Amino acid sequence: MNQTQDTLIRAENLSLNYGKKRALDNLNFSIGKGRVVGLLGHNGAGKTTLMKALVGVQAHEGRLDVLGFEPQRDRVKLLEQVTYIPDVAILPRWARVEQLVELMSGLHPKFSADRARELLRRTSVKLTDKVKALSKGMVAQTHLALIAAVDAKVMILDEPTLGLDVLSRKSFYEMLIDEWCDGERSVLISTHQVEEIEGLLSDVMMLNEGKLVLNIPLDQIDDRFVALKHDPQAAEAIAAAHPILRYRQQGEAAALFDGAPPAHVASLGQRMRPSLVDLFVALTRAPEINPQQR
Template sequence: MNTTTNHAAIIKAQGLHKQYGDFKALNDVSFRIFPGRIVGLIGPNGAGKTSLLKGILGLSTLDGELSVLGLKPMKERTKLLEQVSFIADTAILPSWLKVHQAIDYVAGVHPKFNREKAQAFLAKTTINPKSRIKALSKGMVTQLHLALVMAIDSKLLVLDEPTLGLDIMYRKQFYSSLLEDYFDEQKTILITTHQVEEIENLLTDVLFIDRGHLVLDSSMDDISQRFSQLSVSTEGRQKVLEAGLRPIYEEARLGGASLLFEGVDPETLAAFGKIHTPSIADLFVAKVSTANEGRPQENQAPNIQWKETGQ
């Protein structure tokens, strides 16, 4: 992953493999993530995201070399979790606890928890400290979970579909709080989500994964320089092809087409139509489609649950 930082990588992955029977969940995956970055891990269901996150959090062994904050996740998981926080789409909080008791509990078990910060975050919500968690809405539980996690001075925050099932207002509030109240240049955030368009403007880097293969590892700055999307009429498309320009992916649009190019001078393309930087969603479709050309179909991913910690 391209970066201008001089700091050591937070996560170093080299040649990662993971296999469940005949199914290859991860196939020779290598990348680095540096401090002060917000990285989107993008891929469809069964792409290998869960296996990769489990390995990073020390919940599963992976073949290959993996270092997180200079630690081996499985062997040094206790030390790792002092510096790593995790939020999933279903917050794991006992329903019988009251909100203030949840704060007391985290304060008692985590040495880097700041009670004042947690209370300040909750003061911005409508959550009553005396309410039981089972009485809170899904959005409120997510807000509570975020408040507890953001009050921990972690170097790495892993978010796995953190806003799944929330309405658009809660989702916007979630990411606003994340940027305004948590993130700084010393922290790193790794996000997986299917709602790519909602986090695109937050990201500094992306990792595309599909069928266990890493399809793209790039900074957002590099994407804007490396890829161009051209909107053309049907006649304009023909002129592009006649000029010997070959897109890596094209999609029919009303009255014309959208052509995606890699490594082509934008000024050259501008002569044929309207040019812009592709969205993350469009780029993902293009890169996956290109990568899968000629690649044999692989077995369907098994239903891998988070609770399976020994695989």
């Protein structure tokens, strides 16, 4: 497999089955250095399965290269450079935070205890705190501080802020972006909080029933997709041009097109930037109406 120096992850014809169910269906993508990639999809779309394949937990068909390693074959070496927080991540409730720092020091060759303590000072978590006394948000901050103290090149996060309140989610992502992302390392984040993380992302990948229906840098969304806000009188003409989504934006009718609509249709509305939520709804509603990825 051709792997450029700036490419950290590459998949070619990546597929995975659970019995007769096709969990991942012929995925092709790459992730370069310094990217923050949002992995979006409904429950059961294949997000967690893909992340497990990336860290060598799931066998797969096709080719998968992560930092020059084949994840299953080279899993021990891979996990020295890839960190992973699954959606069911749990810290031992009996332990004090300082004990977790000491434990990580003995477990991971690239873990820095000093760095972990420095990151924890950014939070309200004290080294003397027991995990069982921490709130959900504080546990998430502790987990991120421990993981971010590993000198890794890729971080994989599966619903890392699930169950947290808005302020805790905001604090989590601020620490991630400020303290870990440095233009060289890359993050893959699976989340349902699309609106909250849109401003953090450089790229988005969308899965629908195991298929990759969108894989695009955010700065190219306006080049490909056109959203039009329009008067009710134009609804029939706009519908005839077959938008991929018709919806309401701030109480006004709107339509979303994959590609430029005909000029006479474009003149019927006012162009606006589509949000990730709009694209998500348009591309993951049902397989039979999804446009094929271009």
